[in-house]
Amino acid sequence: MSVSDQEELAAATPAAAAATPATVGRARGRREALYFARRNGKLLVGLGVVLAFLVLAVVGPVINSHGPNEYVGPPAQRPSADWWFGTTMFGQDVFAQFVHGLRSTFLVGLLGGALAAVIGMVIGFTAGYRGGVADEGLNMLTNVVLVIPTLAVLLIIATYLKVRGVVPEAIFIGLFSWPWVARAIRAQTFSLASRDFVDLARLSGAGGAKIVFTEIAPNMSSYLFMTFILLFGGSVLTAATLDFIGLGPTDGMSLGLMMNNAVLWSALPLGMWWWFVPPGLGITMIVGALYIMNVGLDEVFNPKLREL
């Protein structure tokens, strides 16, 4: 007899049924998740790192009195009490650049990730629920977008646009990073849509969209949450790459742009490590922390992975 039979047996008796209060199941599910969440090292550490950077991104530009591109001091200074991260080749405050760059990084991650998530979900749910011709068509679309060399396309687009901002950059990234999301959601939707409770919802007069939102998506809520986190991290990384090769926003500052400038002005041979190490480390830590958070979340939501 399987363990689930045992649990079923243990739960489905008059005595057990009377003992458990009505709200326990759902609340217990949430409490259980919270319980494990609070004890999961990976989740806590990852979340902590991301939040720390977020605070810095929000607060930093405010406490800094000068802008990122202002010439505030002697060029090429090492980090000191006056300039925490030193100055650039032109005398700009690296720390100011850093905190402004963090802002745009988070913005691009949020926007790009959200856009990709929305597109992926719409396509994934539609293909998975409807099947048939719609599925075939959307599959083809997904495959095409998957195969397109993102960087090449972005290069071409960027060449044509004279002025580029953070929001368009986020949109570009969002438009190209959703295929894996659509695939995964489609697969899960397929399996959920064949369950009897979906049929029963149809027999209750519910339409397709309502069923997807109220029956299928809630069953995948933890997965959708993790998807968003991964998309966020992916967006940050792609944006940093774009900025580094000079295709980023033409105004404002970003971490990738900092690194681009540092390389352009020979920071490495000149030993100006304070110019490129902070942004590089910043990106690595944020994206790394997000991925570690994801692994931790997986353990929280999936009881089988927990280390008991």
Next chain:
Amino acid sequence: MSLTVDNLKVWYRTLRGDVQALDGVTFSVADGELVGLAGESGCGKSTLGKSLIRLDARMRHVDGTVELDGKELPIGDDTAMNRFRFKEVSIIPQYAMSAMNPTRRIGRLVVELLESRGVRLAGVREELLRRLELVGLAPEVLDRYPIELSGGMRQRMVMVLSTLLNPSLLIADEVTSALDVSTQKAVAETLVDFRDRHYVKSTIFITHDLSLVYQIADSVIVMYAGRLAEKAPTDALVASPRHPYTRMLLAALPEVGVRYGTRRLAGIPGSPPSLLDPSRGCRFRDRCPLAFDKCATQPPFTEVAPDHHVACWKAS
């Protein structure tokens, strides 16, 4: 051969505690006997079957002994049991249809299985072909992949595999549950054939279907909530059941011929007790119409008629 089970206790470890799936089971099976082990879901019949061959790692052998042909079976030790599996005790598992590796041809599967027991195919090849013919499978089936066979054919293939080395004891765990009525009959009759031709010495046939047990089993054991309720020769059990649970179970079967309008059958109200921390007394007490004070203590499994054992104060 003979099988003697004495006070067997097997529990499952779960997050919520120990589920006492088998709580002190004692019985014996004679040489050449086909015993039907019947009961509803959660009664422990599958646990009993699996514990005799120890295939489920979550089981914890708490107490009791099992003796086969006078030798004690090391059912608490997974590795030690390996010697006995397939040669002396064999099982046709539930969902046997999915028991074969889909990426291997069946012939290769047979060779691997035999080699793991130190038996060369050459020695048993002729016997294998003979048995395939007995169950109605062509020899070409050995060159096929499992997915190319129908459900019934796969079931029969697994039956041949499980009995190839002539085990003393065969455990058939719900082998007919997922089958159609006609295939069910063929499979059940095959079990009888295996016994009649001495491919196996004795068989324990686990099922929830009492009518099926009536057709092929020599004697029947009825289980409830981890304990034995009644054991008797089949005809005696069906003609004069002594345990209230057996009686109510038999009365709840809608046989072909009974119509709702003419005779309204009654089920058994309530549900089986939780085995996480079961009560000390008779486990059927809460649902039994004959329950009285003495039922607060567990009735012993006593013999009330020749070969007819019951665990009920009212019956003994």
Next chain:
Amino acid sequence: MLRLEGVSKAYRVGTFGGRELVAVSDVNLEVRPGQVISLIGESGSGKSTIGRMILRLTGVSGGRITFDGVDIAGFKGRQLRAYYRGVQGVFQDPFSSYNPIFKVDRALELVRETYFPRLGGSQWRDKVEASLAAVRLDPGHVLGKYPHQLSGGQLQRLLVARALLLDIRLLVADEIISMLDASTRIDVLNLLGDLKARGLGILFITHDLSLGNYLSDQAVILRRGVVVEEGPTERVFGQPRHPYTRALLASVPRLDRKWQRNGRPVRQSAGEGG
């Protein structure tokens, strides 16, 4: 009331949908008000497909299904919802019929959202309690619970209660008791019998002949998508004419008759020789 005329269903299978799999072929069926029809067949007979077609969960490839004379294939939106007011279904696996992350009340709530949006809280509660009483469930035992906290029998009865909320005239019961224990099966069956006495028509789909015989007025035997025999239950079971029906009846294990092989019983009792 419900009528199937020459209904067929074919699926496209194989790579690129080259081959065709015929699940149901030219089936004619009729369910009159207050009648219980057993649709009996083994796996692959197409019985579940017919149930799904009647419930508009799958489309019809050929022929037509009419309810009160109107072809149901064209129903959309409001018409479909009106259809579901008259026809509902209960399926085989009680644990798959409920969304595991929500309480079982939700199945009833969905009905309220579509069909009784303006009903007041206490009126709705009364309605629910009346339905639960009809299936002999105690509201205190089942409401507010999660599916895994209830037994299969309770869940199935709750599904019948859900259907009863709508004043249905036909219930499609697709193998609803095959996953239940023997002791609870008969309770659900008796419940269906009571509902039939109150005028509900039931299409009882099953592979188990004894269950079909217990409850139904008419029996329809299906084999590989084709109707091989049909008629009043007592006649089909008492004097089966088609060889398939006879073979089916002979294979059913019964407590009052032993299987025979070559003139001798399969199981030799002690003292019967062999």
